[in-house]
Amino acid sequence: MLSYDLDSYDGPLYEKIYKSIKDDVYAGRIHPGEKLPSKRKLAATLGVSVITVENAYGQLQAEGYVHSYQKRGYFIAELPGIATGYRRIKSEATREEYNQKRATDKPVDLSNTQANPKLFPFALWARLMREVISEREDEIMDKSPCNGVYPLRNAITGLLATYRQMQVEPERIVVGSGSESIYGILVQLLGRDKVYGVENPGYRKLSEIYRFHGVATRFIGLDESGLSLSELMASNAQIAHISPTHHFPTGATTPIARRYELLGWSAARSDRHIIEDDYDSEFRFTGRPIPSMQSVDATGKVIYLNTFSQTISPTIRVGYVVLPSELHERYTRDLSFYSNPVSNFIQLTLAEFIARGHFDRLINRSRLYYERARRRALDAIQSSSLASRCEIFENDSGLHFLLRLKTRRSEESLAQRFEDSNVRLDSLSKYYHDDRSSNAKLYLFSYSNLEGVQLDRALETIAKTL
């Protein structure tokens, strides 16, 4: 009879069961042709639901580890070439030893600039969602307007006023399922015949998405003030997609003078627009952020874009855009036949989350957490053997900084060495849309998801690699 210590595994419950059984197969504890317990029986033994076991068996079946025969049950498949005993976890190892080993083995990913999922107030969100479900059936069953339900758009205007001093009417806001669905809407709104300029280096996924939407893109280089105006002028781009508050991944902030220059560029021709991607402006640690370009735009050329993936969690899948007047009219005329892609369950819960002040509290807590994590990382580097062999570029905000490694090795040789190590470090070169690589030996150092032991290990490894 199968009986597992599911705590030894990561991931959702069904995956733990799936992994346990797979490990048993590899360890030779169960053999080809052997019958698995019925779903009901295993569920009872493990104290989980039948559907969880069903999902685990389904995954095993999908991957060919088991076969199912109607009315006879599930059987381990013949698996030629599998050496039993492989991947076996010694039974004499205590769970603690095992877990410690896992923590040490786990690769350290310094390129992960995602929000730390530990900060998401899951219990609170769950409570609000339960409340919304219980009390607002009518609103949930109502068809959402194409641009999102009013309470959410209204709550967002509150955030924009608080965090960005922006006065925005709720009808100008279009809610989408994460920024990706919004890029798609913007392409349809601005036109597929336009040429889109993106920052180089920048967010790689962005140019991928534009490419798959079949629009022409230009990669515009940066200078010390942000997007290079001369390169932008020289290109025939009509849309400039930029992140002036906190450029990804260099962290640079575009000063106000360049912002006005860019506004001037957009004002000069009627077909020009700026997409202001303000993705993590909330995480500025010192002082007030520079006003958004949208808030100083008198010509209706700036489209303001933001997402809750960095501030709340990517799991809720919500982003939004603020459209200038003329584009808002075009949107209403041409694109309002679309259904809003975000379920009302999520939209209304998020509206409550913001309206009751939980967003503000989360931002404050997150800022504190990331600021400490940044401090810890900077201190650790300072007091490590790496101190004299690197230089740090940062601007007091965001979830990462840049590390320049001082070494004679080429980026290629370093990449090779990192690949063999347990540390994932992405060179800035990876963020160029073209092959304008830098060999500047600048690396992203994200501290948002780093634990203490990982930090030390990462620094050690990097120092050795040089």
Place this chain on the structure above:
Amino acid sequence: MLSYDLDSYDGPLYEKIYKSIKDDVYAGRIHPGEKLPSKRKLAATLGVSVITVENAYGQLQAEGYVHSYQKRGYFIAELPGIATGYRRIKSEATREEYNQKRATDKPVDLSNTQANPKLFPFALWARLMREVISEREDEIMDKSPCNGVYPLRNAITGLLATYRQMQVEPERIVVGSGSESIYGILVQLLGRDKVYGVENPGYRKLSEIYRFHGVATRFIGLDESGLSLSELMASNAQIAHISPTHHFPTGATTPIARRYELLGWSAARSDRHIIEDDYDSEFRFTGRPIPSMQSVDATGKVIYLNTFSQTISPTIRVGYVVLPSELHERYTRDLSFYSNPVSNFIQLTLAEFIARGHFDRLINRSRLYYERARRRALDAIQSSSLASRCEIFENDSGLHFLLRLKTRRSEESLAQRFEDSNVRLDSLSKYYHDDRSSNAKLYLFSYSNLEGVQLDRALETIAKTL
């Protein structure tokens, strides 16, 4: 002090308050310049939350009925040209009289082919969602694979086996937020350089979406067996987007012979594909549905598409597609950088809903409901004065049939008369993507959302109009 009987109004709570106050403005019960009670005060009086009042005030403000002055509160705006007393509901009318009047005045929409929201088992869905939130935090916080979480894709394979005798591996399924987001993915997958053929008449939104995705479309006419093969051949379309099980809006089912002919068409050239839109195949009332084209496709040319909007509710916003092997590989290679647009909260709840058999029960209940509604509509027509002046086209499935009106009036003259009446009736002509209008005086007659009193009224009005 404002004190309202909110039950007199439809819609979400904040909207009821918003409407109450607006009615007061029009009725002259509150005057320009008058101060509204504070949000907190009104919330207490009405026994609602402050945020609800905030949303109501926000909507009033957005529409210009009230102004807010910082720290002073909300004031009724000057509204030139408003005759007070207008729209006033007489206070002596009892609520019952009022509601009855509303039901009688409410326009009857015979073109609404949406699922009836009353059938959605809200309480059950709410319970499952609460359970998922409480018990599966890890899974919710895990990043969903680009094509959706495994338990949902696995549950969908079960549905496909049950309802469509399709044997599909979970990895071939891509979950999206309603069919609209899936059309977008398909354009990116099949290529923007392809020519897309859509049924004419057909689903108008579809050609709109293709148009806004910047792809060339061809409108392919129908004959008695479905999509006209000769028109398809004569066009240079490479992708045929069709609904062979139950064509929208004619209700026609494509017989097996034409299906093979279409498969033959697609097999003849490597760049051809068929998108099989199976949107309401579950609602067949008699006999088993004809096998899906996907299930008899040996050449990997058919993309199967379905949605839960018709079967469960559009509010959950989930659809999916089954990709043939080669396209699945292309999807994994090229498009798996996308995030899945559906929140894990929804994906996991839906997986449970299906896995525990609730989907099956809902379909059975819905079938029964729609079959009765159809029967009732057909009987009512038969025993009305309309009986001798119309003809009915239907094929025992779906949520509507077609009504041909026998009259000498032109469609234009009828349209004029319907516009002045309280019945919304859409001519089939409206479903042509081009101006190939028919003047066949064929009208959609949807019974999915019709109540008894509305049915009689609609038939009376139509008879009078002839």
